[in-house]
Amino acid sequence: MKSVVLAADLGGTNLRIAAVDSDGTILHLTKRPVPKGVSPDQLTDLIREMGAECSGVVSETGRLSGVAFTAPAPVARDFDGLLTKLPNLPSLVGFNLKTALTDLFHLPVTIENDATAAGIGEHWIGATRGVENSICVTLGTGIGGGIIINNEPLRGKDGTGGEIGHICVEPDGRPCGCGSHGCVEQYASATAIERMAVESGMNTASAAQVYEAWTAGDKHAKAVFNTMGRYLGIMLAGLSNALNPETIVICGGVTAGWDAFAGRVESEIATRAYPVVAARAKLVRGALGDNAGILGAARSAFLVAQ
């Protein structure tokens, strides 16, 4: 019988839970909206129901060996499961996710930062499979990172390594929720794209609409993606000089607008990084789409179970 884990991606809008086997095959995936202002009890009920749905599939084909969640927050090595900083899910602050999951499933629980998980997933069976050194950038509401060095996730002393969304690209730039100024997250996330579009006078509500306008040749949308690609490229050129990676993989919702920014990111890296570094670093889109985080969390759970 194959070993299977329940792997979940907890986002501000949706909760997605899947049964994943040790080859990275998703046996079953279920997705539900997270109600606005969800309480810890409501979320626990939701996880129980969705977990049972996935477990039902598993019982036929494998043995459930663990539960893996991603969290949209830094996950330090000594993280005990207590959610403290959740800008998109404030009603869950104070909820101990790890305790709740252990009580629900009586299985080992693994929690990974969402971007670290995406990096692990892409390295396991996605765009950076077989690649020794890579930088995974998740472009969504915020910007996260999962760095792989010598085929291992770079975790750092406290386990928070990879927080590349808060690398400064504009010393006196916009204030960031992290407490600093001019973080790349303020110029290259979906949130930033939306803000810059509004600032330029566009009548848009979402990054997807800015991209639609870009495809239609809108000059404001062009300027927005040009700025976005420039700052993302500046950050990645510097980080590439430091790490000399083979691949930079871009994940997250903003990749839908790839055509609008990838060229500028590449040209910044070509101009700003060392020639040998720029020639080496290949910019690619993630291969696992929305499932990168779930698959990376599953991979971590399998490694813990070994």
Added chain:
Amino acid sequence: MKSVVLAADLGGTNLRIAAVDSDGTILHLTKRPVPKGVSPDQLTDLIREMGAECSGVVSETGRLSGVAFTAPAPVARDFDGLLTKLPNLPSLVGFNLKTALTDLFHLPVTIENDATAAGIGEHWIGATRGVENSICVTLGTGIGGGIIINNEPLRGKDGTGGEIGHICVEPDGRPCGCGSHGCVEQYASATAIERMAVESGMNTASAAQVYEAWTAGDKHAKAVFNTMGRYLGIMLAGLSNALNPETIVICGGVTAGWDAFAGRVESEIATRAYPVVAARAKLVRGALGDNAGILGAARSAFLVAQ
């Protein structure tokens, strides 16, 4: 009999060669000025003489097992010894250092980038001994870096990892010799300190003199070191967010002005890095002084010989 290597630091001003044993003890060290416009033959003669002086000491106490040099240039994994980019030693461009050393000593030859070597040296027997994750910054004519992750030097795919002097801290900033703009090297190296001092109207010739003026309370010198510390801190805050290191160790000649900039570097990291990252990253001076590079190169040679 102990194993001993000849380890050398080739700088723009001086050549330093030492006999180093496998515990990191410097048995003998000799230093000579590098003549301006030195030819490959002149340098080879110099290395022969200085090497013979060191070998004489070695023959009494150990067995010479290798030769290790640092180079003030990126050293790619496929580096065959041919010097191509040497801003401070242009007369040596086209000289194959590795071939010359092999012909001279008939021993295995190791060549390390000077800043990578400093990071390895400090981690071996200096300020970051026993520290799993660290960033070594060399502040001299330029800025280099040696990153240690999980007790190993981070080399990247081509072996050029650690080029942190060319992380951008000012998108439209000063042009840099590397081809980019606004690299931290343009704001925090000795060369930058001298340039900024002149720009502010100071009558100084060297970074050491700017520091002297700082100790005397000169307001221009204060502004220069404030700018220098600010940009160095911005770069290190971002890199710390990415790497979550325990220690940041500063090496190189500019550390002589430590009092004038370290506080500002620390305050930028405290303000800009994640709280857990900032609380962890300890800023310290190198413990090996001018010998960090020689000792790191020696360490690499011992590892190759094993």
